[in-house]
Amino acid sequence: MSGSKCVRLTGALVKQVLDSVDSVLFDCDGVIWRGDQAVPGAAQVINLLKEKGKKVFFVTNNSSKTRKMYVDKMTTLGFHVKEEEVFGTAYCSAVYLKTVCKLQGKVYLIGSNAMQQELEAVGIQPLGMGPDHISGKQADWANVPLDPEVKAVVVGFDEHFSYMKLNRAMQYLSQEGCLFVGTNRDTRLPLEGGKAVPGTGCLLQAVETAAQHRAQTVGKPNNFMFDCVASQFGVNPDHCLMVGDRLDTDIMLGSNCGLKTLLTLTGVSTVADAEDHQKSGSAERQGMVPDYYVESIADLLPALQG
Missing domain, CATH: 3.40.50.1000 (HAD superfamily/HAD-like)
Structure with missing residues (x-):
């Protein structure tokens, strides 16, 4: 070259x-x-x-593991590693909200249990983990109950991503001053054998499109x-x-x-x-x-x- x-x-x-x-x-x-x-x-x-x-x-x-989960995996594979040497987007998102945004309030989280744990570890309370099933009509969706203490929407990898989660994120982000943070923009997760599955970037783009607002991302x-x-x-x-x-x-x-x-x-x-x-x-x-x-x-x- x-x-x-x-x-x-x-x-x-x-x-x-x-x-x-x-x-x-x-x-x-x-x-x-x-x-x-x-x-x-x-x-x-x-x-x-x-x-x-x-x-x-x-x-x-990858936002689906805590620092400790990474250390456990690496140790099993023969790597000598300490928790403080690991910087995943679950941890970095929590640090970003705490130190840069100085967030005072809760987070509506589209993400994993690992993200929940990392947010809680820095004293931030997340809401929204797990499935969120749809019910009612469109007028009900537009008026879905919102927690007034939520001051940020955070989007990471979420295997339970759904229309109602997308809607709820959009409703929060329509409120003045609500922060919008994404872990990363990777659109595909490559797997062995040349296969791939949709990545966090796909979920983040969906929320950005609905909210008509671009997120700040913390990942590479x-x-x-x-x-x-x-x-x-x-x-x-x-x-x-x-x-x-x-x-x-x-x-x-x-x-x-x-x-x-x-x-x-x-x-x-x-x-x-x-x-x-x-x-x-x-x-x-x-x-x-x-x-x-x-x-x-x-x-x-x-x-x-x-």
């Missing part, structure tokens, strides 16, 4: 890049695991980075995800590497925040995708071109073991 970006990370260059950073951010699914299986060699890479004094963090747009590629890590751990963007499998979220986050970026080919995006962005001539698409790429993060092992 032409230009100095999207260089294959191999040989002596691996050590050179790793020596230039003191912090590494990893996306999870498609990078360190796929489904319920660790990417071969990934646990060794993470554990060796830590042994060599690097700060390691995990940043994921929004800077808040990195700011969350940096503010708690003093991470210097000049000495930080972002490792991910998606150009539009992981690599764009790194570009937005001035980090070095590494694409791994064990997940969604390909080198051909990156090449298309680089050739496009679009300034925005240049942000989706990684500095480096590897077949798998296991390609970092020789430099770490040497």
Whole structure:
């Protein structure tokens, strides 16, 4: 590939890049695991980075797990990880509402039990979890009972998403001053075997369309995800590497925040995708071109073991 970006990370260059950073951010699914299986060699890479004094963090747009649930999964797969190193959108949304929005009130939540737990952990009371079945006529829907203490609508992944949830969110957002926050805009969740299911972005777009109002998102590629890590751990963007499998979220986050970026080919995006962005001539698409790429993060092992 032409230009100095999207260089294959191999040989002596691996050590050179790793020596230039003191912090590494990893996306999870498609990078360190796929489904319920660790990417071969990934646990060794993470554990060796830590042994060599690097700060390691995990940043994921998945809002269906709490930090503790992630730690439990990673530990089972052989990763040495602490709860404070995990930054999922369930946790980051709660932090955003508490610290940035300084929310005084309840949240109408389209989301998971994990999001409920993370909100409650920072002292915010969520409403709306679980199924919300429809009844009555359209006039009843438009006048659905609302809790006057709800001051924000938050949209994450919700397997119980329904017309009535969409309607209730719209009614809350029609009230003056109601905040609107989404965890992320990922429209598809890739599964093993090339399959996929609709992602949070689909639900968020539905609510945005109904409310005629755009949400503030906290997940990648929004800077808040990195700011969350940096503010708690003093991470210097000049000495930080972002490792991910998606150009539009992981690599764009790194570009937005001035980090070095590494694409791994064990997940969604390909080198051909990156090449298309680089050739496009679009300034925005240049942000989706990684500095480096590897077949798998296991390609970092020789430099770490040497």
